Amino acid sequence: MTAMEPLGEGLEARPVARAAASDIGALRRAVARRSGPLLCSGLLDTWPARSAWNPAALAEHHGARQVTALLDLPDTGVLFPRDQRHYERKLSFAEFIGRMESAGPSAPCYLAYQRAHEIFDPADCDFASLLPPDRYPTDTRVWIGSAGTRSMLHSDLKDNFFCQLWGEKSVTLLSWRNSRAAYPFPDNLVNSQVDIAAPDMGRFPRLRDAVLHHVRVGPGDLLYIPRGWWHDIRAHTPSVSVNHWFGRPIGxxxxxxxxxxxxxxxxxxxxxxxxxxxxxxxxxxxxxxxxxxxxxxxxxxxxxxxxxxxxxxxxxx
Known part of the structure; x- marks a missing residue:
């Protein structure tokens, strides 16, 4: 994407800066400066997770494991109509993979926020080669779901490497300094009231002047999201992603x-x-x-x- 991209309701987004897969220096500079999001296409192609974490392989090697997944999620709205526990179901990993591959976008399902090392070999994702050591704790989470899954506009406390291993997602971003345009919930400053896919410009007029960024990520792509940056993530296909939080949190x-x-x-x-x-x-x-x-x-x-x-x-x- 080389030009402004329309997002609906008169909103437009700038493209995310890109770096070559071989340019680890550009990624490290972006992290050091927190200058904005950066997409490194194909950076993960040599990771074992690119082949070991596809749905068929996951079902074969981990299918008997019991997991708690979110099933029949709503496809509209910012908040769940019911408490999250209403959507939670225990089932085998193989059963979940079957549900994930057959679910339609009107009732998506998600195995999300799962710590990677609790199911998979963390060595399959080589984050150590991307980052110099630091003294702050890190955390790596896996996100496996159907088309139509949505992580609505929110802000994380730490820097984030969002890694797409299988399938495609799109990400819309807004900087921390434009947090007023994200219209956080009054009781929760890290979650936005805005549905980026269908924004109510009457309720949220500051969005018109906000600088948004948008990018589509595919297999092998790594997206750096600086701490505090608001991001909305949506799956276009069944998808396997992993993210890695690191660095000093916003205080x-x-x-x-x-x-x-x-x-x-x-x-x-x-x-x-x-x-x-x-x-x-x-x-x-x-x-x-x-x-x-x-x-x-x-x-x-x-x-x-x-x-x-x-x-x-x-x-x-």
Missing amino acids: LPQYLALLGILGPAYWKATARDFIAHGLLRREEPTRFFFSPPSTGKRLYDALRSGDFSRGNDPSAS
Whole structure:
């Protein structure tokens, strides 16, 4: 893609910068500078996971393993109509692969947020060759699902290598500094109220002036997503992906600054959840896609432990 791409409702997106598969230096510079997303096409072609993690091989070698997957997911809307547990089913990996390959986009299914080492050989993904060592914990997760799966617009605390091993997905991105245009939920600063595929420009007018980026990723592609960058990921085909979080997470000062500019509705929601889910320890609903703790609960944790990201840092749990 060399020109602005229309996304619907008058939105357009810039192309994501690209680097050659052999140019590891460009990837490392992008990580060091956090200058923006970068696509490295074909970078993963030599990884064992490219051949070992296709659906047929996974079913053959891991088919008897019991997994908990999300079945018959909604294909519209930002929040789950029901609590996430309503969609969870236990089944064998082989049964899930069969469901994944036959599911239509109107009722997608997902085995997602699964730690790679709990099922697969982590050596199949050679992240160590891409990154110099650092002192912060890392975490690697696997995402296996049908066409139509959606990770709605959200922001992660850490830098992210998103790796496509099989199938195709598209990714739309928005920088951290444009977080007001993402319209976070008042009770959760890392999840957006916006459905990028069908945005309500009347409710979300700041989107018109936001700088979006868009890219389609295929087998062997690695997409670097800097920490804080909002991203919406959608599968066009049955798909196997893996992502790797690394580096220093965004901390309390940055989120307090964002909370400050978002206004009173956000302050009230934070105070409410600070009391309800922090002080009173009430269970939080899970209607986001793999719901993180509310902002109020995270602030409560930060005041107790000094770590705002403790409850939303994948590597910490």
